[in-house]
Amino acid sequence: MVGIASRDGSRPSTDPELGALCRAYERLRGAAGGERARAGELGSVCVFGADAGAELTRSADGSWVLRCGNAHGPANGAANVEELEGQFVWARYDAQRGALQIANDPFGMRSLFVAERDGLVFFSTSALALAAHLRARPDVLGVNVFLRAGFHFGTRTNWEEIERLDPATRFTFTPQGARRETYWAPRIDERVRTLGLDEAVEHCLSVASDAYRKFYAEPERGAWADLTGGWDSRLMTTLLARAGVNFCTSTTGDERSPDVRVGARVANAAGWDWKRLDIPADWARIMPGLVALALAWGDCHLDALQLAEVLWGHLEKARQHQQLFIGGGGEHFRDRAWQQEFFDGGRTRRVNFGNYVDMRLLKPLDTSVFVRDPTAEVRDDLGARMRARAEPYSQYLNSTQLDVMHAYKNTGHFGAYLSAGAGAIPAELPFYLRPVFTAAFSTSHRHRGSHRLMRCMIQALDPRIAAVPTEAGGPATPIGIRNSYRFLPYYATLGQRAVNKLSQRTLAR
Numbered sequence: 001m002v003g004i005a006s007r008d009g010s011r012p013s014t015d016p017e018l019g020a021l022c023r024a025y026e027r028l029r030g031a032a033g034g035e036r037a038r039a040g041e042l043g044s045v046c047v048f049g050a051d052a053g054a055e056l057t058r059s060a061d062g063s064w065v066l067r068c069g070n071a072h073g074p075a076n077g078a079a080n081v082e083e084l085e086g087q088f089v090w091a092r093y094d095a096q097r098g099a100l101q102i103a104n105d106p107f108g109m110r111s112l113f114v115a116e117r118d119g120l121v122f123f124s125t126s127a128l129a130l131a132a133h134l135r136a137r138p139d140v141l142g143v144n145v146f147l148r149a150g151f152h153f154g155t156r157t158n159w160e161e162i163e164r165l166d167p168a169t170r171f172t173f174t175p176q177g178a179r180r181e182t183y184w185a186p187r188i189d190e191r192v193r194t195l196g197l198d199e200a201v202e203h204c205l206s207v208a209s210d211a212y213r214k215f216y217a218e219p220e221r222g223a224w225a226d227l228t229g230g231w232d233s234r235l236m237t238t239l240l241a242r243a244g245v246n247f248c249t250s251t252t253g254d255e256r257s258p259d260v261r262v263g264a265r266v267a268n269a270a271g272w273d274w275k276r277l278d279i280p281a282d283w284a285r286i287m288p289g290l291v292a293l294a295l296a297w298g299d300c301h302l303d304a305l306q307l308a309e310v311l312w313g314h315l316e317k318a319r320q321h322q323q324l325f326i327g328g329g330g331e332h333f334r335d336r337a338w339q340q341e342f343f344d345g346g347r348t349r350r351v352n353f354g355n356y357v358d359m360r361l362l363k364p365l366d367t368s369v370f371v372r373d374p375t376a377e378v379r380d381d382l383g384a385r386m387r388a389r390a391e392p393y394s395q396y397l398n399s400t401q402l403d404v405m406h407a408y409k410n411t412g413h414f415g416a417y418l419s420a421g422a423g424a425i426p427a428e429l430p431f432y433l434r435p436v437f438t439a440a441f442s443t444s445h446r447h448r449g450s451h452r453l454m455r456c457m458i459q460a461l462d463p464r465i466a467a468v469p470t471e472a473g474g475p476a477t478p479i480g481i482r483n484s485y486r487f488l489p490y491y492a493t494l495g496q497r498a499v500n501k502l503s504q505r506t507l508a509r
Contacts, residue, residue: 001045001046001047001054001066001068001089001091001112001123001124001125002018002021002022002025002045002046002122002123002124002125002126002129003018003043003044003045003046003091003102003122003123003124004017004018004021004043004044004120004121004122004123005039005042005043005044005100005102005120005121005123005171005173005178006041006042006043006119006120006121006173007116007119007120007121007173007177007178008119008175008176008177008178009041009042009173009175010119011118011119011120012041012042012043013043013044013120015044017120018036018044018046020133021046021122021124021129021130021133022034022046024129024130024132024133025124025126025129027132028126028128028129028132028296029126029129029296029297029423030296034046034047035047035056037056037058037064037066037091037093039093039100039173040093040095040098040100041175042093042098042099042100042173042174042175043100043120043121043173045066045091045102045123047066047068054066054067054068055067055068059095061095061096062093062095063092063093063094063095063096064092064093065079065090065091065092065093066090066091066092067084067088067089067090068088068089068090068110068125068422069086069087069088069089069105069110069422069426070086070087070088070426070427070428071084071085071086071088071090071105072084072085072086072214072215073085079092080092081101081103081170081183082183082184084105085106085211085215085433085434085435086105086215086428086433087105087107087109087110087415087418087427087428087429087432088104088105088110089102089103089104089105089110089111089112089125090102090103090104090105091103097174098174098175099172099173099174100172100173100174101170101171101172101173102123102170102171102173103168103169103170103171103183104165104167104168104169105167105168106167106168106183106184106432106434107167107168107407107410107411107415107429107432107437108154108164108165108166108167108168108169108408108411108415109167109410109411109414109415109418109419109429109432110125110415110418110419110422111125111127111164111299111301111415111416111419112124112125112164112165112169113125113126113127113130113157113162113163113164113165113299114130114162114163114165114171115130115134115136115161115162115163116161117134117161121171121173121178122134125419125422126296126297126299127157127158127159127162127164127299127300127301128296128299128300130159130162131158131159131162134161134162136159136160136161136162137159137160137161138158138159138160139157139158139159139160141377141378141381142156142157142158142159143158144374144377144378145374145378145381145382146158146300146301147370147374148362148365148367148374148375148378149361149362149378149382150303150363151301151302151412151413151416152164152301152412152416153408153409153410153411153412153413154166154385154389154408154411154412155385156381156385157299157300157301158300164411166182167182167184167407167408167411168182168183168184168185169181169182169183170182170183184434185392186403186404186407186437186438186441187438188396188400188441188442189438189439189442190442192438192439192442192443193442193443193444194444195443195444197447197452197453197456198456200443200444200447200453201453201456201457201460202460203439203443204333204439204440204443204453204457205239205242205457205460205461207435207436207438207439208239208243208430208435208436208439209239209242209243210243210435211243211430211433211435211436212239212240212242212243212245212430213243213244213245215433216240216243216245216325216428216430217243217244217245217246218246219244219246220246221246221323222246222247222248222320222321222323223245223246223247223248223321223323223324223325224247224248224249224250224317224320224321224323224324224325224425225237225240225247225248225249225250225324225325226249226250226251226324226325226326226327227249227250227251227263227266227267227272227274228251228259228262228263228327228471229251229258229259229260229261229262229263229470229471230259230327230470230471230472231330231334231451231454231470231472231476232327232328232329232330232331232333232431233263233326233327233330234266234327234458234465234470234476235327235330235333235454235457235458236325236327236330236430236431237249237266237270237272237325237327238270238457238458238461238462238465239430239457239461240325240430241270241272241461241462242461247272247325248272248273248274248275248320248321249263249266249267249272249273249274249275250274250275250276250277250313250317251263251264251274251275251276251277252276252277252278252313253276253278254278255276258471259471260276262468262469262470262471264276265468265469266465266468269462269464269465269467269468270462270464270465277313277316277317279309279312286312287305287308290308290309290311290312291304291305291308293308293311293423294307294308294311294420296423297311297419297420297421297422297423298416298420299416299419299420301412301416301420302416302417302420307417307420310417310420310421311420311421311424314421314424314425314427315424315425317425318424318425321425322425322426323425323426323427323428324421324425324426324427324428325427325428325430326414326417326418326427326428326429327431328410328413328414328429328431328432329407329410329414329429329430329431329432329437330431330454331406332403332406332407332431332437332440332441333431333440333443333448333453333454333457334448334449334451334453334454335399335445335448335449335450336406337399337402337403337405337406338398338399338402338403338445340352340355340356340359340360341355341398341399341402344398345398345399345402345445345449346397346398346399346445346446346449347397347398348397348398349394349395349396349397349398349401350398351390351398351401351402351405352398353383353386353387354383356383356386356402356405357379357382357383357386358379360409361382361386361409362375362378362379362382386405386408386409389404389405389408390402390404390405397445399445400441400445403441407432407437410432414429414432440453450479451476452478454476455476455477455478455479456478458476458477459476459477459478463477474486
């Protein structure tokens, strides 16, 4: 999607302006053709067929609705963005009111970039298209953040003027002017927070399976589901199976990879179709073309060489199915977000932002390649933005604040990869549907420690799957006196990771 809107109607966008922005997009991502929608004197929007999942619906009175990505909700064109679930970019023109609205999804996983200049607001699902069209200057801090941290999250990009929209952001343009607002934010369900473990397990199972059945269970439609050796994809696939979703699983890696060995065992125990994907032997010949594709779709938010491998896998999967489920966000069902708090997790409202930035956002790096080491200013920027994200939840325990921060961080990981892969296969993050996230987010942190909640959920869904050991060691079953010896590898892994984090924090090694 690309678009241009006027802030107050005094300088409406023109077709030549939109045409120039469209050409900037096409030069990067290919001239796949598109359809334009005109919003009176407020602006223009163009949707491209290359962006998988794009759909433009028109009404007889001149109104229209545009959806890019996986937007689940009412099929009628009058749907409000608050009614939609999934990961998407959305635009709507109400001809009767003369109002244009443009928004992203509730968690901001699908990238939508915006820039303002001379009374006009420029939108695109491609930051590079905006940068090329506007001849935007590089942002020194943004470039340093990317080079030092290796990714971007939230609003930061590599260019001045251009920002990636924060989660649940909606612009509304009317002849009277424009406004920008947040239409949704995570909220704790107090009824869930007080549940015991057994009740919390039942609640989470019910909410997730109902949501997946509602949005994903189309018997005639096949899909891929990622399956690794860890916890999140195992819980996701087991929930999808309970909801009656038609899918086959895949694991990426060579035959010796722990992910591959465990993924194959899980799929065999469950009776699911499973496929191993691995980089082909002639990768040196294939890679150059994929690097160009990665540059075009990665928006300089991801390592293009690594992204090329991911896109190869997406293209291989797209030969069979045009839908992919990714387990990102399953971490909210466990204590991953606050592990760097060590013994203070869930015991205080104070967040150790130093630990969070140094252990979660910045990794040890040889900074001799820089003319000047940017670590200090990058650390300050990351910390300030995370403080601002957590501040509205400061009355809650640090585990709640860190859950919010973790979801925000994932806009730069799962969100960035989901957006970059949109030209190959439409991907979905089932754990980032609002009802599912809220169920996990509201569950007491005590139930989520040591994978207790996830163990009980997987055991209740399918004991055969729970019995298969995870990559971290030990089965995914609840821990008891009789089977406690089976979890020694699991606790050894946790200990090793703790030592690694502490040495990274104290010795930068």
